[in-house]
Amino acid sequence: MNAFTDAPSGRRLVVHCDGACVPNPGPGGWAATIKLMDGDQEISRTEVVGSEPAKTTNVRMEMSGAIGALRALPEDDGTPVAVFCDNQMVSRGMNEWLSGWIARGWRTAANKPVANPDLWQELAVLTTGRAVTWHWVKGHAGDPHNEEVDALANAAAAKAMRQAQAG
Incomplete structure (x- = not known):
């Protein structure tokens, strides 16, 4: 049970x-x-x-999915946002590591450059001042919401592969 979604x-x-990605890389x-929710009632829904x-x-x-969603959010009116993703790097990065990376000038605790700093910096900007919580869900484990975005992301990756092969 999740107190936020329930x-x-x-x-x-x-x-x-x-x-x-098809293949990775x-x-x-x-x-x-x-989804804008009021209690258990869905008020509106957007796909990006x-x-x-x-x-x-x-x-x-994975990071681009989070960025795309945050960019598409309505103007901040104080409504809390819960982001669910199946990539622990994203959820742990936002929950545990981001503040340290910023304090160290985008370097890890081992003093190495953070991978994908452009995307982490954008996530930091997009979440500044918003009430955003990050949640990890196990991928390919039957969560219908995760399965839905997985199918959409894979269809987008297949389209990108076709574009790359045609280009």
């Missing part, structure tokens, strides 16, 4: 996001769903999908 009342935005796709026909990585596409 709340009986209150408006909140619930985001599910995912990314995929290779052309990629990402997807997210954004994107792709990258150039060579990219699964992690970059």
Whole structure:
């Protein structure tokens, strides 16, 4: 049970996001769903999908799914946002590591450059001042919301592969 998603009342935005590459690294796709909820009632729903026909990585596409969702959110009115993703790098990065990376000038605790700093920096900007919580869900484990964005991301990655082969 999750106190955030199982709340009986209150408006909140619930985001599910995912990314995929075919192969990894290779052309990629990402997807997210954004649901405005009031209690257990869905008020509105938005899907955002994107792709990258150039060579990219699964992690970059996972991060791009979160970025695409955050960019598509309505203007901040104080509504809390919960982001669910199946990539622990993204959820742990946002929950555990981000503040340390920023304090160390985008370097890890081992004093190595952070991978994908451009995307981490964008995530930091997009979440500044918003009430955003990050949650990891196990991928390919039957969560219908995760399975939905996984299918959308894989379709976007397949489209990117076709574009790359045609280009």
